[in-house]
Structures are given as structure tokens and as C-alpha cells.
Amino acid sequence: MQTVPKPYQDGPCISLGLNPMNSITLPTRANADVIEAMYRVWLDNPDGVDPTWRAFFQGFSLGSNGGPIGGLLEAQGTGSPIIDSLKQSHVHYIIAAYRAIGHLQAHLDPLSDPPPPVPKLELGLFQLGTEDLDTAFDVGTYLGGGQMKLRDIIDSLQKTYCGHVGVEYAHIQDQDCRLWLQERIESTRLQPAFTRPQKVRILRRVHKAELFEKFLHTKYVGQKRFSLEGGETIIAALDAVIDHCPDAGVEEIVMGMAHRGRLNVLASVMRKSFDQLFEQFSENYVPDTVGGDGDVKYHLGYESTLTTTSGKKVEVRLAANPSHLEIVDPVVEGKVRARQRIRGDTEERRRVLALLIHGDAALAGQGIVAETLNFSQLPGYRTGGTVHFVINNQIGFTTDPGDARSTRYCTDVAKMIEAPIFHVNGDDPEAVCMVSQLALDFRVRWKRDVFVDMYCFRRHGHNEADEPSFTHPLLYRTIASHPLVSAIYTEKLVGEGSITAGEGDAIRAEYSSALEENLAKAKAREAGKAAKRARPADPFKGSTAEFQPDYHHTPVQTGVPADEIDRIVRGLTTVPENFKVNPKIRRLLDARIQAHRDGGPVDWGFGEALAFGSLLVEGTPVRLSASASTIRCSPRRRSSVSTTAIRSIIPTCCASGRRNSATLRTAPRS
Ligand SMILES: Cc1ncc(C[n+]2csc(CCOP(=O)(O)OP(=O)(O)O)c2C)c(N)n1
Numbered sequence: 001m002q003t004v005p006k007p008y009q010d011g012p013c014i015s016l017g018l019n020p021m022n023s024i025t026l027p028t029r030a031n032a033d034v035i036e037a038m039y040r041v042w043l044d045n046p047d048g049v050d051p052t053w054r055a056f057f058q059g060f061s062l063g064s065n066g067g068p069i070g071g072l073l074e075a076q077g078t079g080s081p082i083i084d085s086l087k088q089s090h091v092h093y094i095i096a097a098y099r100a101i102g103h104l105q106a107h108l109d110p111l112s113d114p115p116p117p118v119p120k121l122e123l124g125l126f127q128l129g130t131e132d133l134d135t136a137f138d139v140g141t142y143l144g145g146g147q148m149k150l151r152d153i154i155d156s157l158q159k160t161y162c163g164h165v166g167v168e169y170a171h172i173q174d175q176d177c178r179l180w181l182q183e184r185i186e187s188t189r190l191q192p193a194f195t196r197p198q199k200v201r202i203l204r205r206v207h208k209a210e211l212f213e214k215f216l217h218t219k220y221v222g223q224k225r226f227s228l229e230g231g232e233t234i235i236a237a238l239d240a241v242i243d244h245c246p247d248a249g250v251e252e253i254v255m256g257m258a259h260r261g262r263l264n265v266l267a268s269v270m271r272k273s274f275d276q277l278f279e280q281f282s283e284n285y286v287p288d289t290v291g292g293d294g295d296v297k298y299h300l301g302y303e304s305t306l307t308t309t310s311g312k313k314v315e316v317r318l319a320a321n322p323s324h325l326e327i328v329d330p331v332v333e334g335k336v337r338a339r340q341r342i343r344g345d346t347e348e349r350r351r352v353l354a355l356l357i358h359g360d361a362a363l364a365g366q367g368i369v370a371e372t373l374n375f376s377q378l379p380g381y382r383t384g385g386t387v388h389f390v391i392n393n394q395i396g397f398t399t400d401p402g403d404a405r406s407t408r409y410c411t412d413v414a415k416m417i418e419a420p421i422f423h424v425n426g427d428d429p430e431a432v433c434m435v436s437q438l439a440l441d442f443r444v445r446w447k448r449d450v451f452v453d454m455y456c457f458r459r460h461g462h463n464e465a466d467e468p469s470f471t472h473p474l475l476y477r478t479i480a481s482h483p484l485v486s487a488i489y490t491e492k493l494v495g496e497g498s499i500t501a502g503e504g505d506a507i508r509a510e511y512s513s514a515l516e517e518n519l520a521k522a523k524a525r526e527a528g529k530a531a532k533r534a535r536p537a538d539p540f541k542g543s544t545a546e547f548q549p550d551y552h553h554t555p556v557q558t559g560v561p562a563d564e565i566d567r568i569v570r571g572l573t574t575v576p577e578n579f580k581v582n583p584k585i586r587r588l589l590d591a592r593i594q595a596h597r598d599g600g601p602v603d604w605g606f607g608e609a610l611a612f613g614s615l616l617v618e619g620t621p622v623r624l625s626a627s628a629s630t631i632r633c634s635p636r637r638r639s640s641v642s643t644t645a646i647r648s649i650i651p652t653c654c655a656s657g658r659r660n661s662a663t664l665r666t667a668p669r670s
């Protein structure tokens, strides 16, 4: 790229024949560099140059009707071509177009060829042609400014926006946020730059994920496991995010996910012991579930502390989840807020991260997703942004995307909160890991949600007992011949010289022998247990359920000393000085004071408020949510009062987040 000299540089000037002419601001002798530089400023912002320059460029633009400025200058003897203004502005349009819709041209689906050229990105639409490819144009804000040949601009835009990643971020209204992301995207051309050891780690994670599925497939034939096959790259992506956490200041992750790949995540990411997992697969295993449906292994939560390559630890908690798709989302957000409060992280909300893994059909189909997203920036609910992953296997049970949603992408709901979305081809593990780490950086920097939509496929039926070719014979013929992602990635690494073919074989052999070993052990264990036919001693071993106290009926002390009640009543009935409260509310508060003085009786709402107050003075936070806790139509149960004088600030009351209301003795909003 050429650098452009600063405007107003000293040097000879040429008369351009404009009249009147300002001899100070309009050069009197040719200096193409100065004119180009001024021209660039004018293109970016017509008000950025003085009126004489502005008149000149406007006149030129009109007069030349898009003709080359170079001709004019050459006629004046400069010999240096200047950019054609009309074409130049179209080059700016084409850059803007790639930023906004380049994702339409990206190669996202591992089962398809790259998409055909998108007409909306064709040169002709921008009144540019192949004859312009070797012309240098100003690139505005792209890559820090300067000039590039059109050919190089297009190549660079294609590489950035139309490779294995298609990014949607033009809908972000906050300009600083959008430009931050744009800079990260464009400066790297969205090309992964992993070191050799990092590449080997990614390959190992992919092998590990495949091995686990292969193991279950061989060992527990026909059993439901909701295999991850076709989407194994997610394991490498989760590993990449966890490994990146210490750099981003994240110490803990609370994770939520449904059925698909859950066992693999437990084993390959959270390192849940194979023994425990296999025990739950065993035919001897009688899960102690309410429904007793044998599906307990897909619903259990788990916790572990993982050591990253930097040596730092990250705690990972996978929330237990019911069968109801996506309903775990708000539960995870609530857990994150609780964990953030426990860690004293209610300002930055950086140390505890919410990570949700969705299925493509569930993400688009379940209303709770939109509800949870809508809460994501509310003061009483925000968690500092969630990193969302989509295992987008392009099917939901037997339903195709076209029958399941009204929009192109399953992530379109994310645009309602202006979250950036990285669509990425799951057969390119480096691209997936790269955008996953970028997503984490984005979340930490902007405290907002971000989505990674990994396009993949489902190698088997919805569960392993289903026959997918009954409904999708052609698709499943294609899938049957599609190579493993480990094979695709190994070929790439060998091709670029990152590993030798021998090293690739050694890694595969290492995992294959681990598979054999584990199979043999599992068979031996099973043989030993078959005779007993007994249920395991602790069916919830390893789950978070283990740590919950036993339920009991032993009476507990609930009474509160009288002087504490006095204190609570004072707190509940005292409004700050100069706080103009509605007269009806004043009467209600006075009635409560009187009821307390008389030794009762108290109404339900007052009793409830006393109970909350007693918890608070004991140090137990009480969180009241929803408008019903402050609602005007239910004054007897409200926990806050509004002043009739706008903008009264009440320092003695806990912040309620509303300028004209005071919360009576409720907990801080954390
Ligand atoms: C609320 C709800 N509706 C329907 C179901 C039944 N169900 C279970 S999995 C599934 C398909 C989900 O598809 P997707 O989200 O794409 O996940 P995938 O299985 O493809 O990974 C359906 C409809 C359910 N469990 N919960």
C-alpha cells in the first residue's frame, strides 16, 4: 500500500484555472500528492477541507462526470494520475458492501462447495470493471487508509469476509464497538495465526472428540447418546476459549447446553471420568430419576477445575438441564450473577463468564432465547455478556432449516440485541478456534453477547436409534462419504509443513490405542458387575447433586427478637427527608407503624416485608424481580415507593436504579 503525504505540505503549486482562487489554500503549481491528499480528505468528509478545495472537487466531480482527474492534471503537466472521483466513491461502496454482506459469499457449509458469486458484490454493480483492477484507489478507513490497487482491495476483502468465516456486525449501532470489531477483523484478515504447538493441540482435541464418540458407538451399540459426530470441532473451540480465559481475565465459566454432544463435553472438556460416564451407560445402571427414563446422563450437571496451558486454573460449571430445550439459558444467567456476586465481581462482571451452547433449531424456535437475550443488558439481570455457541448441524430432529425458521440464519434472533455473529465452517478447526477466542475478547471488552455459529452436520440420526435416510436419503449419502474433520485438518497441517505425515499418524495411533485400552477396561468392568446386577452405590457420583444437603424435616428456628422487628419496621416505614411520598402510601406506612405499635395484627404484605427484612439483617440477600415488586396497583406488597417530586435522590436507601423511587431495605442490585 502506498502512503499518502500530509495535506498542505510545502512545495510548488499549479494554477488550476479556477476563479476566484485563494493563493494560500489553493496551490498555484502542480503537486499531485497534495491534491490527492486533499481529495481523500474531501471524499471522507466534504466539510473536512476549506470551501475553495470543496468547490474545486465538487466542480471537478460534476464537470468530469466521473472522468479521470489524471487527464486534467496531465494536461497541466503533472504527469501523475489522480483518482477518478466517481469510481473512487464506488470503491468505498464496495468496501462497505463486503463489510455488510460479505458473509453471503463465505463458504460455511462443510457439505457444500463454496457458494457461487453473489451478484450484490460483483464489480459491475459498482460501475467498476476488470479494466480498473490495476488502478490504485483510496481505501478510506479500510486497513488504516492509503491507496491500494482495486485487485488487491478485492482480494483482501474476499479473504477477510468470504473465507470460512462470515461475520455479521454491520447491525451494531454503537460505532466504537463496531469499529473495534472491524479493526480486529480486518487487521488480521480473519486468518488464524496459531503456533505449531497450538495447532497440534487443536488436532489432538478433534481426535479426542472423535475417539470418544467412536468408543461409545462401538461399545454401546444403538444406545441413545446424541452424538456430536459431524460437529466435533466444538470440543477444540471450547478448549480454545477455556485456554484463553486467563488472558481475558476470566476465572470461571458457567455453561449451559442441551443433549447434543453433552457427554463428549463432559468427558473431553470437563474431564469427567470415563468410569463414571460408562457406569451411567451400563445396563445395570438404574438411575434415581423422578421420571426414571434412563436419560439421567444427559441432564446431570458437573463441575471441574481445569488447568490451562499457562498453568492458570479455570473453574467450569455445567448446569444441569431438563429436556425442555433452551430453558437452561436464563438459569445459567442467574447462576452467573450469583457466582459474580460471590466473587465480588458485580461491577466489571469479567471474572465469571456465561457460555451457552445451542442447537440450531432450538435457538431459532424457542421463545425463551429471545426473552433471555432481551434481559441481557438490563441492570437487574445483566451478566456482562454471554458467549453463545451454536452446534449448527443444519437439522432439528428431522426438520430442515427451511421448515423451521423464516430467516436465513438460525442466529438472526441475536440481532435484536445487536450481538455480532461469526458464522464459521466446522471443517476448519483453526477458523472456529480463532473466532471463538475473538468472541471471548469481544465479550470481555464490550460486556455484550456474541455468537459463534458453527456450521456442521449430524453424522447419524437424531439419536443413534433413528435411521436418518428414511427422511433424508440424499443428504445422508453425502454425509456417509464425508471425511472426518481430523483427516481434513491433518492433511492441511501436513500440506503446510506444520507436522509430518508420520507425526499425524502417531497422534491418530495414540488415540486409537487409548480407545482400545478403554474398551477393554470397560468390558472387564462390565463383566465383573454383570453378576451383581446391583445399582451403583451412588448414582449421582460426580454430579453437583452430590454436594446438596439432604432434605430434612427437623424444625428450624424462625423467630426474630422483638428489637430486631423494631429495627426492620423502622427501615420499612421511614422515607428519607424531603422525599415526597404519595399521601395514600404515607397513610399505608402510618397504618403499619400503628399496627406494629399495637402488637398486630399485620396484613400479608407487611408480614412478607418483615420476613424479607429479617433475612436482610441476617445478611441474606433478597432479590425481588419483576414490576410486581414495585407495582402501583398492589401497594400493600410493594417494596419501593415513588416520590411525587421528580429527581429526588435518596442516599439513605439502597439504589433502585430509578431516579424517582426509593427501595425500602432491599438488597443492593447485584
Ligand atoms: C421445548 C422442547 N421442544 C421440543 C423438544 C423435542 N426435541 C428434542 S431435540 C429436538 C430437536 C432439536 O434440534 P436442534 O436444536 O437443532 O438440536 P440437534 O439435535 O440438531 O443438535 C426436539 C424438537 C424438546 N426437548 N424441548
Ligand SMILES: [Mg+2]
Pocket (backbone or CB within 6 Å): 359, 360, 361, 391, 392, 393, 394, 395, 396, 397
Ligand atoms: Mg440441529
